[in-house]
Amino acid sequence: GQQVMQIPQYQHVQEGEDFTTYCNSSTTLSNIQWYKQRPGGHPVFLIQLVKSGEVKKQKRLTFQFGEAKKNSSLHITATQTTDVGTYFCAGRVMDSNYQLIWGAGTKLIIKP
Amino acid sequence: DSGVTQTPKHLITATGQRVTLRCSPRSGDLSVYWYQQSLDQGLQFLIQYYNGEERAKGNILERFSAQQFPDLHSELNLSSLELGDSALYFCASTSNPLAGNTGELFFGEGSRLTVL
Numbered sequence: 342g343q344q345v346m347q348i349p350q351y352q353h354v355q356e357g358e359d360f361t362t363y364c365n366s367s368t369t370l371s372n373i374q375w376y377k378q379r380p381g382g383h384p385v386f387l388i389q390l391v392k393s394g395e396v397k398k399q400k401r402l403t404f405q406f407g408e409a410k411k412n413s414s415l416h417i418t419a420t421q422t423t424d425v426g427t428y429f430c431a432g433r434v435m436d437s438n439y440q441l442i443w444g445a446g447t448k449l450i451i452k453p
Numbered sequence: 454d455s456g457v458t459q460t461p462k463h464l465i466t467a468t469g470q471r472v473t474l475r476c477s478p479r480s481g482d483l484s485v486y487w488y489q490q491s492l493d494q495g496l497q498f499l500i501q502y503y504n505g506e507e508r509a510k511g512n513i514l515e516r517f518s519a520q521q522f523p524d525l526h527s528e529l530n531l532s533s534l535e536l537g538d539s540a541l542y543f544c545a546s547t548s549n550p551l552a553g554n555t556g557e558l559f560f561g562e563g564s565r566l567t568v569l
Contacts, residue, residue: 374557383561
């Protein structure tokens with residue numbers, strides 16, 4: 342079936358270090374969305390990428406969508422404690438139901 | 454505040470019992486999704502409704518059922534509960550992505566179910 346693989350599962354960083362999570366889809370996506378879930382919270386939409394090769398920035402966060410629309414990444418520069426949480430990608434599949442296929446998430450942990 | 458309301462926030466029950474989780478979507482959103490999230494796990498898609506009709510099914514057990522009512526609120530029924538059903542159940546709503554909207558999902562705060 343259609344899958345979106347997301348790696349790594351966990352990433353431990355020192356505050357101030359960078360963080361990156363990657364998503365790879367088994368099928369071409371219509372678009373891809375990114376969500377953040379804080380500990381104890383619910384997923385919150387961050388951004389959607391639609392175009393092949395698209396790059397979008399939100400302050401210290403950089404989102405990329407691959408040329409083949411099968412992979413995506415989220416990069417955080419100089420992590421802060423407020424960045425702690427789990428980041429999920431979710432790809433929309435080009436089918437009649439326009440379904441979202443979720444990655445398993447990457448948990449960002451800031452080392453004390 | 455996402456505008457999606459879920460009740461109850463917490464629920465503790467025993468194995469073999471049945472519970473109903475309720476979700477009110479954002480005003481105007483026709484689409485409702487249900488997800489299950491076990492401790493420190495990802496989001497498992499259960500089922501989607503659009504304007505009262507089932508649109509897509511994920512890994513939903515036969516012991517679970519859902520429906521969306523004419524006023525667009527949705528209920529997820531979980532029966533013959535097992536210890537492994539303990540999880541956070543999220544409801545999310547969205548406007549129709551096929552209508553040119555981004556289709557971002559707005560999540561409720563979840564219903565935490567504990568089965569003892």
